[in-house]
């Protein structure tokens with residue numbers, strides 16, 4: 005497994021300083037979160053590409069910008085966010101993009117299906133396929149405005165969008181908050197492509213808690229070898245992030 009840090013935590017900095025902070029903490033890999041870009045402008049991807057090259061970091065995954073559409077009229081915006089994120093993933097050489105369902109949990113089922121069809125099947129999936137980038141759907145928490153926090157929800161989304169190639173980004177923080185960790189692992193353990201790693205409320209793990217060891221053991225049993233992406237709340241002190249990195253450096257050498 006490869007340790008990585010989501011750079012969303014440094015989104016208040018410009019991109020050069022953002023990557024510099026990741027480097028200062030001695031990470032080699034980064035998940036580029038589109039939150040790090042203040043305003044999506046197509047040509048900015050060249051700036052991000054140059055900054056990544058200069059930093060020497062490897063971008064393993066990219067977290068898409070997403071809009072949880074509350075009305076079908078917003079579909080075009082969700083499509084735009086998805087496509088500009090894919091262009092950025094290509095520029096940064098990331099082979100995998102984490103996506104949310106892009107539909108609000110408040111939409112009625114029929115409209116959810118219609119929006120998923122338009123956003124993913126007609127637009128984002130063919131665009132991603134063309135660029136050779138795999139999509140990985142993330143399990144959400146009950147606090148999210150988006151749809152897809154448990155198996156029932158994720159199955160509904162995958163029932164519309166999965167063509168056999170959609171992976172799963174397993175967010176441990178969300179799975180702990182919704183108490184769905186084992187259910188989700190039983191169902192999706194074999195198709196995890198990325199892990200968002202944090203304790204509840206996106207606090208960093210700084211000691212080996214039983215639920216963390218249990219999770220790592222289970223994904224190892226599924227043969228998982230991909231990124232362990234620390235995705236930590238804004239405002240977490242640097243010392244806490246460093247402690248979490250030290251913990252995972254040590255834990256991952258055993259898994």
Ligand SMILES: [Zn+2]
Pocket residue numbers: 142175200235
């Ligand atoms: Zn996440």
